[in-house]
Amino acid sequence: MTSSFSPNEPFDRIFLLKGIDERRTKNGKPYLAVILGTSDGTWDGRVWDMALSALPGLLEGDPVQAKGSVQLYQDKVQLIVEEISKVDKPIDPRILYPAANASDEQLRKDFLHLVDGIDEPALRTLMRNILADRAVSDAFFTCPAAITMHHARIGGLAEHSVNVCKLALACITAAPWLNRDLLTVGALLHDIGKVFEYEVAGDFRYTLEGKFLGHIIQGHTAVEKWIRRIPDFPDRLALEVQHILLSHHGQLEFGSPKTPATAEALVIHFADDLDAKLDMVRTAGEEPGTEEAFVRGLRRSFLFREEEQDTETRRRGDMEEKDGGSKGPTFAEASADERGDAGKADARTRGRGDTGKEGGQEELF
Numbered sequence: 001m002t003s004s005f006s007p008n009e010p011f012d013r014i015f016l017l018k019g020i021d022e023r024r025t026k027n028g029k030p031y032l033a034v035i036l037g038t039s040d041g042t043w044d045g046r047v048w049d050m051a052l053s054a055l056p057g058l059l060e061g062d063p064v065q066a067k068g069s070v071q072l073y074q075d076k077v078q079l080i081v082e083e084i085s086k087v088d089k090p091i092d093p094r095i096l097y098p099a100a101n102a103s104d105e106q107l108r109k110d111f112l113h114l115v116d117g118i119d120e121p122a123l124r125t126l127m128r129n130i131l132a133d134r135a136v137s138d139a140f141f142t143c144p145a146a147i148t149m150h151h152a153r154i155g156g157l158a159e160h161s162v163n164v165c166k167l168a169l170a171c172i173t174a175a176p177w178l179n180r181d182l183l184t185v186g187a188l189l190h191d192i193g194k195v196f197e198y199e200v201a202g203d204f205r206y207t208l209e210g211k212f213l214g215h216i217i218q219g220h221t222a223v224e225k226w227i228r229r230i231p232d233f234p235d236r237l238a239l240e241v242q243h244i245l246l247s248h249h250g251q252l253e254f255g256s257p258k259t260p261a262t263a264e265a266l267v268i269h270f271a272d273d274l275d276a277k278l279d280m281v282r283t284a285g286e287e288p289g290t291e292e293a294f295v296r297g298l299r300r301s302f303l304f305r306e307e308e309q310d311t312e313t314r315r316r317g318d319m320e321e322k323d324g325g326s327k328g329p330t331f332a333e334a335s336a337d338e339r340g341d342a343g344k345a346d347a348r349t350r351g352r353g354d355t356g357k358e359g360g361q362e363e364l365f
Helices: 104-116 121-132 134-140 156-173 180-189 208-213 215-228 235-247 263-284 306-316
Strands: 010-024 030-038 041-048 063-073 076-086 198-200 204-206 292-295 300-303
Touching: 030 076, 041 063, 104 121, 104 156, 104 180, 121 134, 121 180, 121 215, 121 235, 134 156, 156 180, 156 263, 180 235, 180 263, 204 208, 208 215, 215 235, 235 263, 263 292
Parallel strands: 041 076
Antiparallel strands: 010 030, 010 063, 030 041, 063 076, 198 204, 292 300
């Protein structure tokens, strides 16, 4: 089956359990209101005549195998689940979460191609050592670039970093005196701290360390340690790399402890800002038929041409063909249905880190 979830269509697939709540019908019978997620969206679901006690150990954030059929309720897709169980085997996160259009293999290839273009020995060694750290490199190619604002998808951090590097290197055409190697390393590592700031755990969330420290400080600390492990790493070069990480938000009020003080740091700041904003605009206009959309992060509306959407549709390829289905409300907003709702009780959650979606706390970059 596809993710379009046509009415009366059966389904039997893996979902991300984004919410589970025991409720009761008007007749007092228990049922479960669930929110099920895939890479294409989130859907409201019901498991009739079942209590939480019948599913011990099943928690929000678990991958689950669910079987049932699709119905329309108030013109929205609702998944009627007949069987549901936890999946214990490792699952490709691209099945469960929104993901970059480029494959993991392609993102790694693009990243390595840029690293191979570095001539300065110390910088090349630095990048090779970071790639050799499997825990960090695997997290880098999985991690989103943000919780919601831009590139909020599996592989989004790598996608964003590669884009920033391409934008930065394009500046050399107009300013050939820029240091190409420093631009490359600065662009690819500017957000490296996000592998420590975020976690993919039932949603895109901040880690505890991320809340306390933030990716700028975390990235600077990590890169400083990697640099120290390289014998005779030039002192001035080390400072310039670290300065790019510390200054890439551009302004003190945006979280940077330093403002850009080198040409390369200035380029990285603007390339980072531009790529983040372009992704916000592209995402807002990617639905077919969108002529105008408000971009929350930029606090303004943007207009779209039909050919822009045609290009996006072709770019998304198979992923666009899988798109569809009405997306249900957030777990907190799940509404009562025709079989009644005698109140909410016993919501079962993990108590993991904050998604950062409340109160506009997420950083633009």
